[in-house]
Amino acid sequence: MNGNRFGRLFQVTTYGESHGDAMGVTVSGCPAGLELDEDDVQAELDRRKPGQSMITTSRGEPDAVVINSGTQDGYTTGTPIGMVIENKDARSGKYEPYVTAPRPSHGDFTYSAKFGTRNWGGGGRSSARETVNWVAAGAIAQKILAEHDIEVKAHVNQIGDIEAPPVTFEEMLEHAEENDVRCAHPETADRMLEKIEEYQKAGDSIGGSVYFEARGVPRGLGSPRFDSFPARLGQAMFAVPATTGVEYGLGREAREWTGKDRNEDWEFDEESDPTPVGNKHGGLQGGITTGQPVYGEVSFHAPTSIPKEQTTVDWETGEEKEIQVVGRHDPVLPPRAVPVVEAMLNLTIVDFMLLSGRINPDRTDARPGEYDTDYHPSSPRDE
Template sequence: MSNTYGSIFRITTFGESHGTAVGVIVDGCPAGLPITIEEIQAALDRRRPGQSKITTPRDEKDQVQILSGIFNGQTQGTPIALAVFNKDQASHDYTHIEKAYRPSHADYTYTAKYGSRDHRGGGRSSARETLARVAAGVLAQKFLALQGIQITSYVSQVGSIYAPADYTQLDLSQVDNTIVRCPHPETAQAMIQLIEETRDKLDTVGGVVSCVIKGVPAGLGEPVFDKLHAELGKAMLSINAVKGFEYGSGFEGVSMYGSQHNDVFYTDEDGQVKTRTNHSGGIQGGISNGQDIYFKVAFKPVATILQPQSSIDQSGQEITLQGKGRHDPCVLPRAVPIVDAMAALVLADFVLRQRANKVD
């Protein structure tokens, strides 16, 4: 089972949704990085359940504990262990699916692979595992900030409701001003209304998280198989409920001619190489070119719905299932810090790898 991500800046996550704890081991983080438990906690608070009326009411405070690797407010260059102990499990909500295969969940595939599964909230397949990524991502983001790199993710679509497509027309500093984490107030209100209506119908709805990364220097990325966009795609597609990833012009670019799509180079007044357009999304040949990196991540509707559905159990018998317990009607608002974290982990690793590429 693959639980480790990264080459130099490397994380290993552990724990289950209804187990004792969920946590992460971070190895390869440079020594001397200033970090506080409050900074880590602030990121976890953006991901935690029960934070607003449009998220699951499971009341986990997700209080992080630093077990090793940080002393006197600085990383020590040694393995960093962070853990959150589960407090508000309701495992009885899952007894009815102990031997059942829920539609669009990992129940059947985990059983097929391992011969058994933890049915309590999905066990290791639960999105609760992502809190470990968010905790580690704080370290990566703090490291990147020292390099002048800033990552901002936001909800750009819920169902059929879209924010303005051009991120340069949005005030990305306003992401957390609404509970849906869309920086466009009018669109945010419509999104919230749709999520509430969907919840009241005992259903779920999906959408898109967009991410913009500024300040990335040219040269990050490893040809041929570790292209920067390929690693970003792998990182995003490893997040629960993600069904798609596109960067730059993405699928819309296929409707353009090459003469329209090519990003023409020029030198600005400071002697810096720039491009007049950015259809490449800041990446060419799998390597950053110094322009903004931007991409979109598509999330499916949450698979657990509180409506009756037909399925089968482990013996192959047809059954009727109905979700119980506390679940998100839309995962998008809580997914924003997860996208931030995974983008940061990719870039932090590439920054450190780049330092080994040249003598200077």
């Protein structure tokens, strides 16, 4: 099975199944000298882990991370960083009825048809539990970006037909983590919570979307065509389970704008460099970053595991059967998807920063080599 690696220079390779022994990730390409310990990663995993509130799955996973390679004395060494998160509360027995009777809208049949077998406990490799690895890797990318004054933040901007008004980056930083929905507009968050609880009580689920934004991204990241920034961003976000749409800038709204209205004039900025007037393009022109904030939205369909009665077929017996997918499942995905979206944006930006040469691939400027007191990042001997 291929498709388990993301990134060109900052490479993330993952493994694990929903109800297997553990989830794991190897991060290659992290420069040496970055201060990093398990608490840095755990802080992000705690935002994604299950059981946070009444609107998330009750699966009791602590998601405790162990870093088992790539660091020494609290700093990265430049070698691959290995991280493991054990599964502590898997209950595969509830999935036995679906071994040969696929749950509606899941990957049960497609995985079996492709590979001739699958790990059926909790959906195995197709489960959104896999994203715990991405968030762990994204925490490392976040620390690297912080050294370059790049900051990423996201919040839930829509649940069902309830949409939050636009909020500022500062409002996202201040309010997004204050409520269970992770919506940075408190009044809308209350309405969203009511909507989610309605579907939860009815044994159903509901979709929504996550708005993301990155500040401090330098101009010039991305290459034309297949390696453009939006192309790679789309790959990152469409990999997130349940994603049905990825937009940047005006997104779908752009189809309603004329060229004259959407186009942005140019002016000189404070450093006498050309800069667009406005940012309807979402910080991207010609597939390359402009130096303005990169922003957009990821849409998610409703969770497919619901207790309402549905119809399936058993491919061994040839019979139709009515099923109810009982278990511990989220009634809505965007609240727990916020740290996942942030992680994938962090990983995308770091990879482009390495590809562009804006990050030294060998070591960061944060800490000189322990045995190299004369080290300076611009020294010719280190080039």
